[in-house]
Amino acid sequence: EAIPQFNRLVIETTGMADPGPILGNLMNEPVIESVYRLDAVVVTIDGVYGAQQIEDHNEARKQAAVADVLLITKTDLASSEQIAHLKEKLHALNAGATQHQVLHGEIDPELLIDAGLFDATGKQVAPERWLRAPLKPHTPKGTLPAKQHSDEIESFTVTLPSGLNWQTFKPILLKLCQTHGEGLLRLKGILHCEDQAHPLAIHAVHFTPYPATPLVGWNETQPISRIVIISKNIDKNAVIDMLMQF
Incomplete structure (x- = not known):
């Protein structure tokens, strides 16, 4: 049947x-x-x-x-x-x-439905709803707090400086997953890259990053790149430091 x-x-x-x-x-x-x-x-x-x-x-x-x-x-x-x-x-x-x-x-x-990146048609994007990350001014390099190690599950947002290049940042994201994959429960982000025509939605679970999704037809008044990370037993500052190495 x-x-x-x-x-x-x-x-x-x-x-x-x-x-x-x-x-x-x-x-x-x-x-x-x-x-x-x-x-x-x-x-x-x-x-x-x-x-x-x-x-x-x-x-x-x-x-x-x-x-x-x-x-x-x-x-x-x-x-x-x-x-x-x-x-x-x-x-x-x-x-x-x-x-x-x-x-x-x-x-x-x-x-419960259409709570993700796209609506039911798969055409209209709603990345802010999907990411649910507060807009924050980025923290300049060199201002990270002292190193600490967390043994609890936590979520945090990393706001990246402007001037991102996807071809440069993509290997950094892969390295992050390979290095911290065991404790990387989930990663979601919106990136504004100078070498891309549209903002990108990125997503990763543990050791594997998912192919980036171009957010065609969508943009922000404040084009701020940010990544939400949900983790367990990883060094938060080491993750932030790695993401800033572009």
């Missing part, structure tokens, strides 16, 4: 699955990549026990950290204090993710 035509595919994993390998397959498998495009990673968090689960389980932290959309469930059973504490913890772990509260299992589907 033929499978009816469909526009979207939702992959539901087990509760404690590592999202990294799934993202990697979507990005690196040629057959899959030719047919499917990653829209968003949606993660549900228990409103009652979620804060403790994030504290106790590494996989729960990783799921929340790489998410584009976070759904807080069982809000009818959780107290306002529990919800507030959980939202604060999730924001600290992944400030770029959109949070929504689910009441009695109901959520507007519009909040």
Whole structure:
């Protein structure tokens, strides 16, 4: 029996699955990549026990950290204090993710779809929504704080100076993935490069960068290049220093 035509595919994993390998397959498998495009990673968090689960389980932290959309469930059973504490913890772990509260299992589907780089047509780009990184003035070279090593999952934004050249920066991105891939849970960025006609969206998971996507027909009032990195057990300052070596 033929499978009816469909526009979207939702992959539901087990509760404690590592999202990294799934993202990697979507990005690196040629057959899959030719047919499917990653829209968003949606993660549900228990409103009652979620804060403790994030504290106790590494996989729960990783799921929340790489998410584009976070759904807080069982809000009818959780107290306002529990919800507030959980939202604060999730924001600290992944400030770029959109949070929504689910009441009695109901959520507007519009909040879950077209949350990625493109809309449903695959033509209109929405990179600011996809990246969800604050615009910050770039930090000049030589002003990094003292070296430190993190043993926790964290997300941070690196704002790059103007004057980028993609042919020069591309090997740096590859080197970053090769050097810090084990702890590089996810990388997303928007680059304004002098040798490119359009801004570029970049994306990487662990050791593999995905081919850059030209953002045709889109630009910013402030053309600021920035990269959001979600990491675990890597030297944040070493990553920033490497990205500044262009």
